[in-house]
Each structure stands twice: as structure tokens, then as C-alpha cells.
Amino acid sequence: MDVAAAALAGDRRALARLLSWVENGTVAGRKALVQLFPQTGEAHVIGITGAPGAGKSTLVNQLAREIRERGQKLAIVAVDPTSPYSGGALLGDRLRMRALSTDTGVFMRSMASRGDAGGIAHATRDVVSVLDAVGYPLILVETVGAGQSQVEVARMAHTVVLVEAPGMGDDIQALKAGLMEIADIIVVNKADKPEARQTVRALQSVRPGMRSEGHPRVSLGEEAQVAVEVAGWEAPILQTSALENRGVEELLAALEAHRDFLKESGQWRARLQENARAEVESWLQRQLLALLADKVGEARLTAVVDTVRRRENDPASAAQELLAAVLAAAGGKR
């Protein structure tokens, strides 16, 4: 039996191995994705994002415990940052998820961001696809500690939970574009702290201006800039204390309500459409970059970079000339 078939049959070591292949972009991983992809699209994918230290991991741990108490299986993908210098990473999300570590109904995987700036790794989508295909009905994706603009998770998840901690800034911070806008559910964690009420008030005061319908787009074409505008969901602001296990049931209820809303309003399909687009774009970028790197070559790239350093050429023109040369060479072959 091949690894993908073994993973489908419930072999957890095969699943873990397959996730590594997919993460490393190996040929075997690509083949398995081709085989498994038709069986994806069923899972409810939930993105959990927020600033470092807001309590994402602890909240995910409590949420998973609550889900397990209801007898449902789930998978967790937790992303931590890769060092820009060494390429290494310290993945510490398991530290806060001790309660789950011996429960075979939970599959938890740590991932390094490997240089991607969007709060998740390129391969996170593919890892989620595999977990979806092998039958995890619920997949929690915890992003790296995100600042303001790591919104990539919204193009992968059906539901985005933004975790805020008290005392992290005034209502102007909340008014800024970015993370706040992609939230389907806002959670003020550490509600055991006295400043929590103030944070909730600040968030409430800006919420009417937020748009919680549709999802942001970074698109290739003009046409796609028209967002899917289906009103009817206002991101609730919940309070939790992951430490005291308060508010977790309410959060789970809100997640279920959001899923039901998406399905009933037709937005589930709209999000699948957007996510599919994001996946294709992501692969297109990767394949184009790989192709260019292959065609241009390090020596030629360095030579062009040198002309930019000497200010003989500007970066945009340099890139354009390289691209034109590659395209001309490709056209000549035909």
C-alpha cells in the first residue's frame, strides 16, 4: 500500500510522513496531493490569528478539549516563524497543548513559516488539504504571532478568529486596516484581566465600520477585485479566559453558528471559490519563481543585482529586462 492510501486508511505515521513530503514539496508529495485533492473540501477550516502572546495556543488547546468532549475528531496545524538568518525554527506550540498530546483523536502538527510573510507557510494550504482528505472534519490553523497585515490565513480558512489580548493599544489600532477586517469572530482573551472590559469597548466602538462580509483579495486581474458582498454576519466580540477555561463553549458555539451561516447564505461556496483561486495563485507564483530561477541562473541574477547596486539600473526595470529576456528565449523555442 502506498503512503497516501495508508494515510487514508488511518495510519497516523503514514499521514505524518505524507505531511512532511507535502511540506517539502517533494515529487511524491505532489503526486499524493493529486490523488487526494478530489476528496478535500469537506472540512471546516478555522484560522486562529492574533499578536504574539495573545494566547492563541492556549486557546486552541482549550477549544480542542471542548471539541473532543463532544466526541469530534480534529486536526491542528500550528505555524511558528522561521529564522531569517539560519533558516531554522523553534516550534513551541506543543508546549501549551499538553492536554491533547496523548489523545489519538487529535492530530497536531507544527510547521515553520519557511520565509513566508503572510502568517502561514505556502505549504500550510497543502498540509490542510491532506488532513481534510483523510477525514478530519475540523481543522484549526494557528498562524504565527501576527501583527497587522498577515491576512493570508483568510484566503485559506472558512472562519477566521482574531485573538486579542487586553492592553494592546487604543481604538485607533483597531481602526487600522488589516487583521481586524478579516475576522469573522473576535475574541478578547485573558478576560480575567481588568483591562479586558476596556479592550472590548474599544473594539465595539469601531466594529460598525468593519466589513465582515467577503474576503480580501490580492489578485492577478482587475475583475477579481470585486469582493463577494453578502451581508448578514456581524463579527461577534467574545471574551475568553483560556487560562480559566471561560468562554470557550461560547466560542465553539460561535464557530458553529458561523459555519451554518456560511452554508445557508451560500457563502461557503463563495469562500471555496476564493480559496481555490488563492491556491492556484500560490502555485502559479511558486512555479513561476522556480521557472525564472531556473532560466535566469544565479550568475546572471547577480550581474543584474550589481547594476542596481551601482545605480546604473533601477530594480523594477532590471526585473522587467530579466523577464523579457526569459520570455523571448521561451518564445524563440516554439
Added chain:
Amino acid sequence: MERKIRVLIAKPGLDGHDRGAKVVARALRDAGMEVIYTGLRQTPVMIAEAALQEDVDVVGLSILSGAHLSLVPRVLEQLRERNMADVPLFVGGIVPADDIPVLRELGVYKVFGPGTNTEDVVAAINQVVGA
């Protein structure tokens, strides 16, 4: 995409001193590895489950309590039970010289004592993974 060496660093048993484990975790990170750090008071089942789910290339245990002769066999057993006998196990911490051959006999790949240079740990992992 480049393949990264994935290492699990865990502290089994009850001793609460994780400075050594953290120093090693950081050194491995700086050597370009992906380190899954699970923290204190892990049971052998927790360690083997984490090693399985994370598909690590190497497992490193930090033990300062003196309980290595009781903890290590149980971790190895749990790894074997999950069909992971092929994953090399390293032990770091305070292990009397006489116990080192015993651990090696049990199936521990290498034992690192106090004063070990982190470069040696990195080199040993690179060697066993074949990087």
C-alpha cells in the same frame, strides 16, 4: 523546496530544569534545524506521540533527574510500539559514565554529558540524518 531536519526536544520525568534543553534547542535552531520543543514533564507516551505526529528525524531527551535508566527504556518502547525504532534517540544531561554503555546497549544513539559543545550535538545530528 529544501528539506529541513526536524528534531523533537523533550524532557521526560519530573525534574524541572530545562535550561540545558533550551540551550540545545536554540543551538539547533541556529544550525538551521526545525526544533519542536515540548517542554517539561513529558511522559514517554507524550514524547512518542509527538515524535510520530511531527515526523521528526531525531528525538533528543534531556534528563537531569538520574532517572534515565527507567525513563529511556520506556521512551524506546513507546517509539517501537509506533513503528519508529528507526528514529535515532539522543540523551543529554547528567548520566554517570557507567550508565552510558547501558543506554547505548538499549538503543540510544548517543549520550551527551555536561560541558558538551553544542556544535558537537549539531554535528552528530547532521551525521546521523545524513545531511
